[in-house]
Amino acid sequence: MTAIAGHTTAPPRMAASSRQRIIPALLLMPCLAWISFFFLLPLALMCWRSFAAKGYSFAAYTVLFTSPLYTKVMLTTVKTASIATVIALILAYPVAYVLTISGGFRRALILTFVFIPYWVDIIVRTFSWLILLGDNGLINKLLMATGIVHTPLELLYNSFSVLIAMVQILLPLTIIILFGAMLRIDRTLIAAAKIHGAGSWQAFRTVFFPLSLPGVYGAGLLVFVLSLGFYVTPALLGSPRQTMIAQTIMVEASELLDWGQASAAGLVLLIITTLIAAIYNRYFSLDRLWGGSDA
Amino acid sequence: MEQSAVRTSGARVRLRNLSKSYGAVVAVDGLTLDVPAGTFVSLLGPSGSGKTTTLNLIAGFLTPDAGDILIDERSVADVPPHRRNIGMVFQSYSLFPHMTVADNVGFPLRMRAKLSRDESRKRIAEMLALVQLSHLKARYPRQLSGGQQQRVAMARALVSRPRLLLMDEPLGALDKKLREQMQAEIRNIHRSVGTTVVYVTHDQSEALTMSDLVVVMHRARIAQIGTPRALYEAPANAFVADFLGDSNLIPATIVKTAERECAVRIGNRAVIAAPPAPFAAAAGDRAFLFVRPEDMTLQPASSVQPQDRSGLVGTVKELSFHGDVFKLSIAVGDDVLKAKVAREQCGSFEVGRQVVISWTPNAARLLPATSDGASSSESGMR
Numbered sequence: 001m002t003a004i005a006g007h008t009t010a011p012p013r014m015a016a017s018s019r020q021r022i023i024p025a026l027l028l029m030p031c032l033a034w035i036s037f038f039f040l041l042p043l044a045l046m047c048w049r050s051f052a053a054k055g056y057s058f059a060a061y062t063v064l065f066t067s068p069l070y071t072k073v074m075l076t077t078v079k080t081a082s083i084a085t086v087i088a089l090i091l092a093y094p095v096a097y098v099l100t101i102s103g104g105f106r107r108a109l110i111l112t113f114v115f116i117p118y119w120v121d122i123i124v125r126t127f128s129w130l131i132l133l134g135d136n137g138l139i140n141k142l143l144m145a146t147g148i149v150h151t152p153l154e155l156l157y158n159s160f161s162v163l164i165a166m167v168q169i170l171l172p173l174t175i176i177i178l179f180g181a182m183l184r185i186d187r188t189l190i191a192a193a194k195i196h197g198a199g200s201w202q203a204f205r206t207v208f209f210p211l212s213l214p215g216v217y218g219a220g221l222l223v224f225v226l227s228l229g230f231y232v233t234p235a236l237l238g239s240p241r242q243t244m245i246a247q248t249i250m251v252e253a254s255e256l257l258d259w260g261q262a263s264a265a266g267l268v269l270l271i272i273t274t275l276i277a278a279i280y281n282r283y284f285s286l287d288r289l290w291g292g293s294d295a
Numbered sequence: 296m297e298q299s300a301v302r303t304s305g306a307r308v309r310l311r312n313l314s315k316s317y318g319a320v321v322a323v324d325g326l327t328l329d330v331p332a333g334t335f336v337s338l339l340g341p342s343g344s345g346k347t348t349t350l351n352l353i354a355g356f357l358t359p360d361a362g363d364i365l366i367d368e369r370s371v372a373d374v375p376p377h378r379r380n381i382g383m384v385f386q387s388y389s390l391f392p393h394m395t396v397a398d399n400v401g402f403p404l405r406m407r408a409k410l411s412r413d414e415s416r417k418r419i420a421e422m423l424a425l426v427q428l429s430h431l432k433a434r435y436p437r438q439l440s441g442g443q444q445q446r447v448a449m450a451r452a453l454v455s456r457p458r459l460l461l462m463d464e465p466l467g468a469l470d471k472k473l474r475e476q477m478q479a480e481i482r483n484i485h486r487s488v489g490t491t492v493v494y495v496t497h498d499q500s501e502a503l504t505m506s507d508l509v510v511v512m513h514r515a516r517i518a519q520i521g522t523p524r525a526l527y528e529a530p531a532n533a534f535v536a537d538f539l540g541d542s543n544l545i546p547a548t549i550v551k552t553a554e555r556e557c558a559v560r561i562g563n564r565a566v567i568a569a570p571p572a573p574f575a576a577a578a579g580d581r582a583f584l585f586v587r588p589e590d591m592t593l594q595p596a597s598s599v600q601p602q603d604r605s606g607l608v609g610t611v612k613e614l615s616f617h618g619d620v621f622k623l624s625i626a627v628g629d630d631v632l633k634a635k636v637a638r639e640q641c642g643s644f645e646v647g648r649q650v651v652i653s654w655t656p657n658a659a660r661l662l663p664a665t666s667d668g669a670s671s672s673e674s675g676m677r
């Protein structure tokens with residue numbers, strides 16, 4: 001009896017499972033087609049061009065890794081991105097913490113303020129720094145009016161202006177990632193620390209902070225990857241002597257028309273960011289960032 | 296195990312008219328309770344009766360709306376949780392995931408006691424020996440089983456020798472077998488450390504077996520306080536009678552009250568004798584006649600002459616086997632009564648048979664027929 005029953009139920013079950021596999025595939029098709037045509041295909045072209053444009057050789061890559069110009073640009077890029085990341089983390093941490101411990105209305109209010117600049121276009125935000133930091137900008141005018149300085153400070157077109165604008169752009173995302181990580185910390189652990197003798201500061205230092213560190217590292221990696229590719233901000237606010245990699249690629253492509261060199265630099269940047277994302281995924285799991293499983 | 300080394304004296308805890316509301320929800324309503332030093336007291340009640348809220352008020356995680364908490368005769372209203380010198384075991388254990396077992400257990404010492412390194416290490420070793428986990432001190436909590444985590448939580452709660460230990464359903468996440476084993480262990484540990492314990496549970500058998508004193512909570516208030524035996528044998532109201540163990544609560548009308556005895560009518564049938572009501576009652580009042588199923592004596596109706604039948608006569612509706620006993624449901628008029636009989640006596644009762652039910656007069660009690668009486672869903676055979 002059982003054998004027969006098993007026999008009759010098997011075929012429909014198999015049909016169901018193969019249908020279960022086909023439907024998601026069908027649903028993914030339009031998206032896959034879009035990505036292939038507008039992302040993978042250009043990527044492949046770029047890859048091909050980086051070799052083809054230099055007579056089918058690695059010449060473009062040799063330049064990348066040997067020319068002092070590229071070394072300097074890469075160093076500037078990594079340095080700027082690192083500093084921006086660290087500052088963004090330091091500024092975002094307390095905000096994320098306050099978000100975590102406050103409830104309802106206060107949380108919504110802070111979140112709104114965090115996101116208002118996020119809704120403003122990145123170019124508009126960058127230009128607003130031009131207005132604030134220029135020789136005749138608001139800050140210098142204030143400083144001179146109050147007599148603190150007599151000649152305007154050089155606030156613009158240097159690494160200071162680039163960093164300040166980058167951090168401002170990165171902050172909302174950093175706060176949100178940290179906030180997400182902190183929300184996952186079990187609040188009864190803090191209660192457990194307190195009842196067993198820890199004051200608020202000690203509970204934070206010995207329990208909350210260590211448990212928030214994986215989230216900090218994760219946010220750091222992600223923000224760093226984002227900062228590596230910044231273009232508009234250093235282009236508008238930075239010094240031409242301290243260009244970042246995205247600007248150099250732009251110059252190669254649109255001014256020097258050296259598409260092979262631009263493609264090679266772009267690919268290297270892509271590989272670095274992918275590697276970092278892979279490390280992130282391995283140790284911090286991209287899923288968790290988006291509120292997926294905690295495993 | 297060096298028992299003397301871990302021994303402290305328990306604290307006396309008094310709650311005075313304690314109240315706490317969450318918005319419109321009254322979670323704790325005018326609680327007054329005196330816990331003698333060194334007592335193991337359980338807060339027992341159905342879900343939502345205010346047990347956790349009471350515990351969190353004692354811990355200091357919540358501030359009472361009204362009333363006061365005295366630990367060793369001193370009000371702790373202005374004392375933050377970390378200075379109350381309390382140990383606590385949480386339902387989900389709440390061990391620190393980034394610390395080893397030894398560091399978890401040592402946490403209260405690092406925060407509280409300014410002990411030398413050697414002294415702390417000795418204390419941690421002592422505590423781990425007490426909960427039999429010395430061999431696992433280098434592990435992380437996620438590498439432990441539920442029962443082991445539970446023991447680490449106990450060790451952490453007790454290591455700084457607090458005079459008061461709070462436990463919120465500490466065994467809720469364990470399976471039945473392990474739960475019974477841990478119940479015995481917790482009792483033993485309590486006996487060897489001597490601290491006062493306030494233990495929250497909604498499991499009546501757990502409360503009965505473990506506690507010196509049980510506080511039955513119902514709808515934010517105390518329904519009754521007493522020793523497990525007193526609560527079981529002399530419940531003050533239908534809620535307590537029903538919540539603790541199996542019970543029969545037979546709706547009755549008081550016919551006559553006297554000093555030594557009174558008489559009640561069940562349905563529109565027999566008038567039977569009952570012990571005097573432990574509450575103000577007059578003839579004509581409604582009440583519950585309470586009898587434990589195991590206190591009922593059953594006889595086959597055929598073996599008793601009609602003129603000798605002093606009890607109620609009913610028909611067996613259901614018979615179920617529970618290992619050591621049989622449980623019977625017996626229809627008497629519109630009421631269904633529960634009875635328990637020993638295995639060897641069961642041969643004479645079958646479904647459909649007529650039986651005579653009786654009990655000794657002091658096995659029965661009259662309980663007030665309040666509105667929030669036996670309405671709980673906890674009734675039925677267990």
Ligand SMILES: Nc1ncnc2c1ncn2[C@@H]1O[C@H](COP(=O)(O)OP(=O)(O)OP(=O)(O)O)[C@@H](O)[C@H]1O
Pocket residue numbers: 317320321322340341342343344345346347348349497
């Ligand atoms: N943070 C809160 N906000 C609002 N209402 C709450 C909150 N905590 C508890 N309550 C309410 O207070 C009442 C008592 O809750 P409490 O947690 O003390 O019950 P309990 O006896 O511990 O129940 P359980 O056995 O389910 O744990 C319940 O009605 C509950 O819904």
Ligand SMILES: [Mg+2]
Pocket residue numbers: 346347348
């Ligand atoms: Mg509770």
